Amino acid sequence: MLKEKLLELRQQALSTIDSADELKALQEAHVRFLGKKGPITEILKGMGKLSKEERPVVGQLANEVRQLITARIEEKRADLEARQLEMKLESEKIDVTLPGRKTAPGSHHLLASIIREVEDLFIGLGFSIEEGPEVEQDYYNFEALNLPKDHPARDMQDSFYITDDILMRTHTSPVQARTLEKHKGVGPVKVICPGKVYRRDNDDATHSHQFMQIEGLYVDHKVRLSDLKGILTVFAKHMFGADREIRLRPSFFPFTEPSVEMDISCFRCGGHGCNVCKGTGWIEILGAGMVHPNVLRMSGFDPGEYTGFAFGMGPERIAMLKYGIEDIRHFYTDDIRFLKQFYRA
């Protein structure tokens, strides 16, 4: 009787295990057939009631059945686990033939493009590029440029002071002073100095507490105002169109004498008068002049032997004029919609 029951259990167990299609069903089969309350355990527990002859036969068979079921469960478990892993790998497979995600190509900021354009032009005219510190000594920012401590022109450039003698440079002119000093009184010096400058201004459509400047300096024997005019004419035609004319108006800067403002004929209306030139036909572009003898002297150059010119312009102003930009803050708020318009400008 028990022998037949064991054989029947074996048959049931094996077919249950074979049809299990997930680990949970396999676990259930294990509990059902081999658990503490399962039929095989029950049979083994009841062995004491059997006769001496039956006991070893049934005992051996029960053990064999138990071992067979255990082995078949382990086999099936390994099989199911392998299948599960395979499915997982399949579902997580990366299709390397799919097209990649597009990344937007970057481009130069409009101001960087303008600065590069100006740099390229002046490099072609024999100038080299000089840079200097943005955190500057009062001496180079003011004194070496003929702006002593009590000079009223210092009021025009309210500055960010870090200590009494250190400030954020208010213009790129200290680079000129440093460059002259480096040359120890021997010319020629022919440089342009682009970079960031800082003023204590409240930001609005035409003012920014930080903006760009490009200055130029040419010191040599017999440099004349007509040389300045020639260079500036080349610059105006290069940046604003071949038929631009320029005019120089008298002005004042502490570090140049004489000083001039340069206007260009309006590139919009050609000089007839429009809203860009405010009806005058002329647009103010930059300030310039002949280097003040005091500046040359302070930097170790003999004003009897050397003369020079200097000029300074704002890349923002050039960009605003060229592209009809109405608010200087657009350059510094990093709105991608604004920047994108000048992709490869």
Ligand SMILES: [Zn+2]
């Ligand atoms: Zn005009």
